Amino acid sequence: MSLPERLFFVDTTLREGEQFASARFTTAQRIAIAEMLDAFGVEYIELTSPAASPQSARDLATIARRGLRARILTHIRCHMADARLAVEHGAQGANLLFATSEPLRTVSHGRSLSEILAEAKRVICYLRDHDIEVRFSCEDSFRTDLADLIRIYRAVETMGVQRVGLADTVGIATPRQVYDVVRAVRNEVQCDIEFHGHNDSGCAIANTFSAYEAGATHLDVTVLGIGERNGIASLSGMIARIASIDPSRVQRYRLDLLPKIDETVATMLGIEIPFNQCITSPTAFHHKAGMHTKAVLSDPRSYEVLDPNLFGRQRTIAIAHRLVGWHAVAERARELGITLSEAQARAAAARIKALGDEHDLDGAMIDEILYSYAE
Numbered sequence: 001m002s003l004p005e006r007l008f009f010v011d012t013t014l015r016e017g018e019q020f021a022s023a024r025f026t027t028a029q030r031i032a033i034a035e036m037l038d039a040f041g042v043e044y045i046e047l048t049s050p051a052a053s054p055q056s057a058r059d060l061a062t063i064a065r066r067g068l069r070a071r072i073l074t075h076i077r078c079h080m081a082d083a084r085l086a087v088e089h090g091a092q093g094a095n096l097l098f099a100t101s102e103p104l105r106t107v108s109h110g111r112s113l114s115e116i117l118a119e120a121k122r123v124i125c126y127l128r129d130h131d132i133e134v135r136f137s138c139e140d141s142f143r144t145d146l147a148d149l150i151r152i153y154r155a156v157e158t159m160g161v162q163r164v165g166l167a168d169t170v171g172i173a174t175p176r177q178v179y180d181v182v183r184a185v186r187n188e189v190q191c192d193i194e195f196h197g198h199n200d201s202g203c204a205i206a207n208t209f210s211a212y213e214a215g216a217t218h219l220d221v222t223v224l225g226i227g228e229r230n231g232i233a234s235l236s237g238m239i240a241r242i243a244s245i246d247p248s249r250v251q252r253y254r255l256d257l258l259p260k261i262d263e264t265v266a267t268m269l270g271i272e273i274p275f276n277q278c279i280t281s282p283t284a285f286h287h288k289a290g291m292h293t294k295a296v297l298s299d300p301r302s303y304e305v306l307d308p309n310l311f312g313r314q315r316t317i318a319i320a321h322r323l324v325g326w327h328a329v330a331e332r333a334r335e336l337g338i339t340l341s342e343a344q345a346r347a348a349a350a351r352i353k354a355l356g357d358e359h360d361l362d363g364a365m366i367d368e369i370l371y372s373y374a375e
């Protein structure tokens with residue numbers, strides 16, 4: 001499968017990620033996160049609006065002055081006061097949004113589509129006059145009428161935005177729907193397209209990937225997928241999704257930094273890396289069941305679509321449990337310098353299984369059983 005060439009990550013750990021329940025990054029932590037993401041190679045780092053709090057405004061200015069390779073964006077309402085703050089605090093780009101769906105339009109801001117477009121024109125012209133890269137996003141795009149979406153995107157493109165954004169704000173969209181809507185927008189505008197997908201129904205990575213396949217160029221991610229409620233697509237998840245199809249698409253990034261980035265942010269948040277996190281979870285390259293370990297010992301590609309070495313990780317093979325197979329037992333014996341016949345390895349595996357039915361096992365217990373064959 002060939003994937004589109006144009007791919008930019010917009011990491012929004014310092015905006016969407018700050019909306020995660022336990023996030024309250026200090027200035028030093030914000031700088032550390034921005035520097036790690038920059039070293040990794042994300043193209044954009046999105047920061048909380050300078051309107052949010054005095055420290056958020058100061059930190060935007062500090063990070064924007066830091067001379068990072070990544071472009072520093074701030075996420076603001078389509079509002080002149082917020083736009084002025086973005087300019088005053090040195091943002092290189094402004095990610096504007098306005099809710100356009102029926103359910104949100106009423107309760108979020110109460111504007112009609114025409115009023116949204118009138119406000120957008122003032123704000124976009126002001127930002128473009130100040131040489132700010134502008135993206136305009138329709139919040140809750142997937143509960144917005146497609147004709148309304150297209151009307152707005154065509155209009156803001158003529159106002160001079162560099163890209164339009166589609167947001168699955170409530171995590172309701174399916175991968176096929178994302179593909180169809182992004183494709184429809186792709187056919188209507190020339191500018192770049194950004195996608196932002198929430199994980200409420202478990203489709204954030206799949207939806208973000210579908211958007212990429214359909215022509216989205218800019219993909220929103222956060223470290224560990226943190227964000228409002230249960231978050232959005234994770235950086236490591238999107239890297240895994242793309243690398244498993246075509247590693248050359250992500251070879252320009254410092255993939256070996258991913259474990260450290262996830263670990264550092266998890267520590268800042270006071271959480272563990274989730275067990276099901278792609279690439280960086282402690283068990284992401286851990287093999288247990290006998291049928292798996294037998295095959296992996298012969299050729300890791302049997303049960304690994306990603307090479308752990310690419311990410312500075314190592315595979316682990318567990319044998320201290322009742323699902324063990326004799327091949328893995330024989331391999332452990334070889335590591336210990338013990339030569340077992342097939343019959344002995346099978347007998348040792350049977351012994352481990354019987355003990356595993358009775359209680360938890362650990363590596364030392366297994367080695368003791370294996371040494372008993374060496375005597």
Ligand SMILES: CC(=O)SCCNC(=O)CCNC(=O)[C@H](O)C(C)(C)COP(=O)(O)OP(=O)(O)OC[C@H]1O[C@@H](n2cnc3c(N)ncnc32)[C@H](O)[C@@H]1OP(=O)(O)O
Pocket residue numbers: 019049051052053077078079097098099108109110139169228
């Ligand atoms: C789906 C998302 O994650 S969107 C991003 C969410 N991010 C944030 O909310 C950033 C943190 N937010 C904040 O610090 C505050 O909400 C602020 C500073 C932005 C605004 O605070 P307040 O002025 O106290 O307003 P409050 O948050 O209660 O209400 C939102 C206001 O923004 C207006 N508004 C909402 N969306 C938009 C929009 N896209 N563009 C312009 N105005 C908007 C509402 O009409 C309301 O205006 P009002 O004060 O005239 O009634």
Ligand SMILES: O=C(O)CCC(=O)C(=O)O
Pocket residue numbers: 016075095096097137138139140165166167168169170196198
């Ligand atoms: O600005 C955007 O495109 C996304 C805003 C957001 O966080 C959302 O809609 O969930």
Ligand SMILES: [Zn+2]
Pocket residue numbers: 016169196198227228232
């Ligand atoms: Zn969001």
